[in-house]
Amino acid sequence: MIKINAKYCKSCGYCIRFCPKKILEMGTERNRRGHFYPVVTDPDKCISCGICASMCPDAAIELPAKEGA
Numbered sequence: 001m002i003k004i005n006a007k008y009c010k011s012c013g014y015c016i017r018f019c020p021k022k023i024l025e026m027g028t029e030r031n032r033r034g035h036f037y038p039v040v041t042d043p044d045k046c047i048s049c050g051i052c053a054s055m056c057p058d059a060a061i062e063l064p065a066k067e068g069a
């Protein structure tokens with residue numbers, strides 16, 4: 001599953017908008033800078049496509065390392 005580093009998020013929402021599985025939504029908690037950050041609503045549906053990570057302007061999303069890589 002992806003990892004969202006809340007502290008880097010600025011609440012732009014790009015990851016939410018571009019996730020093809022629509023499993024990201026803005027959470028209700030704020031990070032230390034006062035920005036809401038996204039949460040994964042249904043981790044089982046994540047296809048590890050990496051679109052959320054590549055769309056994030058603040059590199060706040062990490063993908064898990066691929067097995068065997």
Ligand code: SF4
Nearest residue numbers: 019046047049050052
């Ligand atoms: S890796 Fe792909 S499917 Fe998973 S949360 Fe990110 S954009 Fe959505």
Ligand code: SF4
Nearest residue numbers: 009010012013015056
């Ligand atoms: S794209 Fe990055 S900065 Fe924007 S809401 Fe998603 S995690 Fe936060």
